[in-house]
Amino acid sequence: MSQPSINLHGAVDLSALARPPQSPSAPAGDATEAPVVVDVTEATFQQTVELSMRVPVVVEVSAAYAGGPSAVLDKVVTDLGGRVQLARVDVETSPQIAQAFQVQAVPTVVAIVRGQPVPLYQGDYPEEQLRAVIDELLRVAAQAGVTGTVSGSGAEEEPAAPEEPPLPPLHAEALDAIEREDYPAAADAYRRALKENPADHEASAALAQVELIIRTASSGGLQAITDAEGVAPTDVAAHLAAADAEIAAGRPQAAFDRLIAVVRATAGEDREEARKRIVEYFEIVGNADPAVADARRNLASALY
Known part of the structure; x- marks a missing residue:
């Protein structure tokens, strides 16, 4: 891959995006408080x-669908200690900038020196x-x-993650038990927390998950x-074990369908045991899973 020829007379007209730059208030050789790498819109x-x-x-025009900004370019610019700024542009959110630079493909990298565009390269180098x-x-x-x-002092810092509140004592006790694989002790701690x-x-x-592990x-x-294949839905123990495995x-x-079939085929304590196990599964799987919403409707239909 040949090195591009660099000159200060690119064919790009930036007037659609920026007014003519003002005369700098600081000498061109001074340090400016600005980030080394910045996302530009x-x-x-x-x-x-x-x-x-x-x-x-250095302006890098990239897109998430093409791999996003180049980590290699980021490293090269950062290693220069502020002698160059890297301005990253997302072509999808800032199409006018890409149009001004006549970007035909991403990634495309150009430079700006004294307000003039300097074509650099396309693709990955x-x-x-x-x-x-x-x-x-630089020359x-x-x-x-x-x-x-x-200077890098104006770099955009991600907000610090909020400090997590300390775990309630019984939750901490349960997690300690889980770390040492003492699941009965963990279950006991969670039961006391619920009490x-x-x-x-x-x-x-958490209790539902620990009990499932046990x-x-x-x-x-x-x-x-495998053991539950062909077994009648009235064999509650076999299907509960199979549903746990699923x-x-x-x-x-598969677990929801299996136990809802048990609910439909049984009555009394057997039916209630299957229902309670399904409800435990709702806790484990979480409401965000579409299977839970379907199972809730199917369970209500089976019960009533």
Whole structure:
């Protein structure tokens, strides 16, 4: 892949996006408080053009469907310690910028020096060739008197994640038990948490999961599904074991269908046991799974 020829007379007209840059208020060689790597939109592009009067700006036009911004380019620019700013543009959210640079494919990388576009390359470049391209850009920028730097102090920092509140004591006790694989002790802690607060949905869901682990450890695992083949739905124990195995294997729809068939075919305590197990599965699988909404409707129909 040949290295592109760099000049200060690109064919791109930036006037559709930015006013003519103002004369810089600081000398072109001074440090500017700005991030080394920044995401640019049509609303902020004017600032990028104005910064190019003092610092060479590399503009990377990319798209998520094509792999997004280049980690290699990010590394090469960051290694320069602020001698170049990398302005990243998403072609899908800022199409006018891509149009102004006459972008035909992504990724496309151009530069701006003193408000003038400098075509660089298209596609993905290996690190060694990228460094050669940026070195040439710096040489050309220096000839144009653009030798400033960005300090990085204006970098956009992601907001700090909110500190998680401490776990309630019984939840912490349960997690400690889970870490040492003492599942009966974990179940006991969650039951005590529910006794203190029956509305503790986290404890309820966790208890259902722990009890599932305890049951499947002694039920033969996936073999329980095979053992239940051809067995009448009135054999509640066989189908409960098989449904546990299906839930543990990530097959909630099969487990729901199996136990709803048991509910339809049984009465009294057997029916109630199957119903309660389905409700436990709702806690384990979670309401976001579409299988849960279907199972709720089917269970109501089977019961009433």
